[in-house]
Amino acid sequence: MKFETKSNRVKGLSFHPKQPWILASLHNGVIQLWDYRIGTLIDKFDEHDDPVHGVHFHHSQPLFVS
């Protein structure tokens, strides 16, 4: 399965502890939330101006740190 997007420079990944989701942080500053079973982009967080090298889900709350 391939997760297509404009920028192919992924810097960080994080699997959700319960849902079939992956967070991907990109060189262009975007953070993407994917459903890896369906292969669809659920959401996009576009607030960073610089590359986002790391991202991690909280284990129980709907939070992530970037």
Next chain:
Amino acid sequence: MPIKPLKQVWDYQTKSYVQTLKGHTQYVYVVCFDPEPSIIITGSEDGTMRIWHSTTYRHENTLNYVLQRVWAQVRCIDL
């Protein structure tokens, strides 16, 4: 050039920014939520790793072993 504070903690349900972790003076490369204890660990090009409380987001500690850049960190999970 100073690095401007980043909107680092996010709520993905409300899609809102929760908190900025202020302290690092260079780019942050590694981030980690740790459940036990309840902390956030960050590593940066400024050569330090910092520990934050993950509910109050208070800066708890700075680890400075005169590293160059902190590119990666390894977590040990006690199952």
